[in-house]
Amino acid sequence: MYEPGDIVLIPFPYTNLQSSKNRPAIVIYCDGHVSDVIVLAITSQKYGKKKVLLNNNKLSFGVLPLDSYVRYDKVATLHSSLIHRKVARVKKAELQNILRLFRSQF
Numbered sequence: 215m216y217e218p219g220d221i222v223l224i225p226f227p228y229t230n231l232q233s234s235k236n237r238p239a240i241v242i243y244c245d246g247h248v249s250d251v252i253v254l255a256i257t258s259q260k261y262g263k264k265k266v267l268l269n270n271n272k273l274s275f276g277v278l279p280l281d282s283y284v285r286y287d288k289v290a291t292l293h294s295s296l297i298h299r300k301v302a303r304v305k306k307a308e309l310q311n312i313l314r315l316f317r318s319q320f
């Protein structure tokens with residue numbers, strides 16, 4: 215259904231877990247046997263150190279309305295039924311770079 219590298223629209227939770235906002239996110243893990251996916255937040259705001267630029271040149275399909283940033287320190291696990299839709303997909307090399315940066319935190 216969804217694969218790592220897919221950019222999807224989800225209700226991304228705020229850190230207080232009291233509410234959420236529909237936001238783009240990139241799928242970094244999904245298991246065909248379990249309906250949960252792990253995603254990283256995508257934002258157009260340029261803040262924080264743990265981010266990587268994502269623009270339309272780095273997509274294999276789809277379009278982002280603005281140059282954006284993958285926040286590899288903003289992680290969420292959610293049921294795939296919460297995903298509104300897939301809007302784009304990053305190129306394989308870009309996904310590998312994002313995953314490398316994500317893993318470097320641990």
